[in-house]
Amino acid sequence: MSTPKARMMAVRRQIVRTFKKHQLTLQLDATEFLEATLEAQNVPPEDLNDTLENIAAGYVAREGLNLVNKARLEVVLESMQKWTHHLHEKPTRNTLDPHKSQSTLSQAHAPSSSQHHSQRSSLHGRESIDMESMRDGIQEVEILGQNNLENGDHAYHHHSEDQMMMEHEPIQDGEEEEDDVDITELLHVVDAFEMPRWAWASDIKTFTRVDPAKKQKEIEQAHRANGSAHTAPIMNQILGMAEEKTAMFRARYHVLLQRIMRNECFAPPVFTGGMEQDRYLKLTPLKALKGRCGERFLMFGMLVQMSDGKYCLEDADDRVDLVLDNSQNSAGLFTENCFVLIEGQYTDDNVILVETIGLPPPELREETKKVFGNIDFLGAPREMRSEDQLKVIAEEYEDIAFVILSDIWLDQPKTFTTLRTIFEGYSNSTLPLAFILCGSFKSTSFLYNGLESGQYREGFNTLAELISEFPTMATFSYFIFVPGPNDPWGGSILPRPKIPDFYTAKVRSLVKRSIFASNPCRIKYCDQEIVIFREDILNRLLRNCIVPPCGDVLIQKQLVRTIIDGAHLCPLPLTTRQVSWAHDHALRLYPVPDALILADKFEAYNFKYQNCHCMNPGSFPTSDYSWMVYYPSSKRSDICQIPKPTR
Template sequence: MTSNKSLVVNLFKLHGLTARSDGAKYLCELLEPLPKDEHEKWIEKVIEAVQKLPISSTLISKEDIHKAAKEVGTADNDDIENLLQVVDIFRVPRLTYNNERKKFVVAPAIPRDLHGEASDKAALFRERYTVVHQRTCNHDLFRQPVVGTTEEDGKKFGLTKVEYLLGSSCRLQEVVVLGLLTQLIEGQHHLEDDTGAVQLDLSDTKFHNGLFTHNCFILVEGWYEDGLLHANAVGLPPPEAANSTRARMGNVNYFGGQGTVCTKNILKLQQVEQENKDAMFVLLSDVWLDKIKVTDKLRTLFAGYAHFPPTAFIFCGNFLSSCHGANQAFELQQALASLGSIISGYPELITNSRFIFVPGPNDPGPGNIFPRPSLPEYVTKEIKKTVPNSIFVNNPCRLLYCTQEIVIFRENIVAKMCRNCIYFPTSSDEIPSHFAKTLVSQGHLAPLPLHVLPVYWGLDHCLSLHPTPDLIITADKGDAFTTTHNESIIVNPGSFSTTDFSFKVYMPATRQIEDSQIGDDDDAI
């Protein structure tokens, strides 16, 4: 034990760290069952994990070593059960900007009331603004020039605060302002930031790509005079590559799930992700279980995948074609039980696949305020008896597959954003790309007024898209689409029941989306 303790202390010193006595002793106890010739290798792994922790001192405590050792054990575990994690959306870490360290850090986990106070509503918009503002300031076009550079190095733009505009008594030319597009007075548009609000003149404005809705953040380029900001051009804030965001945040777990470090940096998971070429996610939305033709098509779907089971089937509501009033919960319970009976006929799927259910707007549960909890236990208890791998998740939902971050949101968000635009794109064919750009640039699933898409004030961070996930599934009742923006895939599987029984299949090893459907000849294409 003494020689091991000396080895621990010396190896920590070689990396510029000092292990406290109780921490070194604790690590020796963990190493005791392992072969002695492997001790140094495992100590090095623990040190590497310690360096990835958000530590503030070179003095390493027992608690730090415990976290690091736990992370090493998790990363080294290649059990298939750990490859796919379902993240509890109500336990998602909340990011906050630290002015002293000039970076986003994970805020301490504190209990939050579902119905917050007025201060929580103010904090909601302030935190959204901080994310967009810091990301914009880090962009090449807005980053402050380094001393010694010349104009030949490229033109830089400076962001002007609303407070500065309001305090000016003369005309200001070529100002660029980042703020929230609001309508404080009916019929008048305003731009609001953390210092104030100014009225906008959009009568002669060029709009860049995107869906410009109320309560979204925009960049306005124009001139200011007599309390009015005349917009020459309006665009969305620039996105930031997820790798750049994570590099500034450090190796902390910002997405949720098991472990304290970001899964992107776990080499073993990267390797498994690339080697597992057969992994796939089947995405379906509007699966109406009270329609006989739908259940027949599902039976065909399961039969087609019986011999090569997907990693998961992701079913998004609504799960009934119409509202059944007081009998809604009972009808859905019976429909899910029937679905369970169908799935039970395919034992390979039950053994190897997960069945994930995301509630829709008309499914039983509390009102459509987000984040929304999963379907009630009363509704799901029967199907769980026959399909143990059925998982009923929140809306929105987060999944971690190896190193890939997946966000699922079941809401008619595209239609709502189009209805609340102040400027509509000239071509409806371009709506998916405009929508994807808006969602990613805002770093949020719901860039809309709270009366259009209500959000619990204290849980607004659960709808955050910062850093940008690898896959965003927005299950909307509109037309299916697949597009990419900022190295992220944004996909809408479309309505399974109201179209030609089409669905999407995601292949994580190649990051490809395949269009599929079940035709009348009962062959999945």
């Protein structure tokens, strides 16, 4: 039989373990306060883990800080307590429709809280409440916390009416009551212009959130100090302030550098002998080259072309000229403004005779999350379920599918004929969770005149009417629209904003879950991140290569490796593809996503690289109307085509 002291030590260990899992550090006063609160509320051992998980999640949502002290913890618990008390005064709401009485479907799939959950002790007042109420309390704390952190709304599309209810078996370790899972509520689309911006802080060796309003004030103050004035709001500018351009390249550099320095090839153990240290690679900063002629070095930086046509390597502090005549390159597409590892000899002429060029080593998503698991790079809404629970859900729903098509030319009659056949096929079988329709939605460049504008809008009206002919699909499936090169607005600058509402009103009216997103955009489904990018990137990279591509590797694999290893969707020079300096972080691939859709005119492909499933559906009209289907349960995809009639 355990003693009170042993029980107290077990509780303390559980507290520390749970908060550490959420990347939180407890001060002594916070630990003692939490121990006393748990003891006073008489939380049973079987509820301890869930209770602590919810408290930690609530703290992260509200405070957004890694250090936990008693004062902050008291505020979080008080907020949770107030909201839970408020919940018990509210009537139960129908999950399927808040304006209708309980339907047969909801009765079968959504038992009431009193039937479905036993009453448990908690931290929200003197009365015992169930764990579901505690989770709702956490959600309210989370809403308050996001307001504190962002001073704005999340950029995601969340639909909660007329949901498809699906039963799900217990998903937590240990004993957990049966839970209903609405799979449609586990999908969120994140717009590029609303993604949180994170900058690397070298002094504390982590990422810190950039507040756009604060950044704007700092820039304006600097300009006023220099006698100039810039008053345009930072979020309303196309490219951003001039300072943003330098910050953009520095951000790309530091994201990759910190990743390199944690790679096992560059990070020797601290306590090793000299011979052991020599087995590891060492980066040399460019400013350390001076006076060391004749030596060979390994360097990291950005490839830059000077006004005289020569190429140089540039890091955060210096630059050095390069001689590329006899260089050998590994697999990858190397262009100006891409970041590379270069090995070569420093000469008396203060140039590097380049021997090899390579991409920085990649890092698995799992490894990144181990280090920065507490940082929300994506900006999707927080789920009450843990990552492990969401992973189990994704794996168990094997029939969930995303149908991906690119170049849906709405000015071509053949497009609608083929789409009708595809919709008929899916409506008579398993309904996809989402249709991802990438542009261009016009076969030629958009001309800004009345005739073109009317025809473009009419194309979407016709598409809306076609989808509405399949009521179940129009009601329950998501339709996600991503603009392409020929679509209006945004020009040639990345990221591209969504297609204007003027053209899409009928689609949004007839298709319940239609979402018009930016390019690129991201989907959060369960525990997975899916990146969608519509760009003819391969041909652009090939036209701008500094050195010829490696001939031993398929060109599409070199493309994917360039993008993932470089942690950026568009590693092209700005003279070739303009990028909004203030929103370059929306093109960043860090951490590596679970799935990457590179919608390109190049032939369709699908393969896995660094545990990321990479795919290109190809151009719908020029590939004999083929498309791609992605299955998140198994992280695989299939290339599909309508069978040709046999004679």
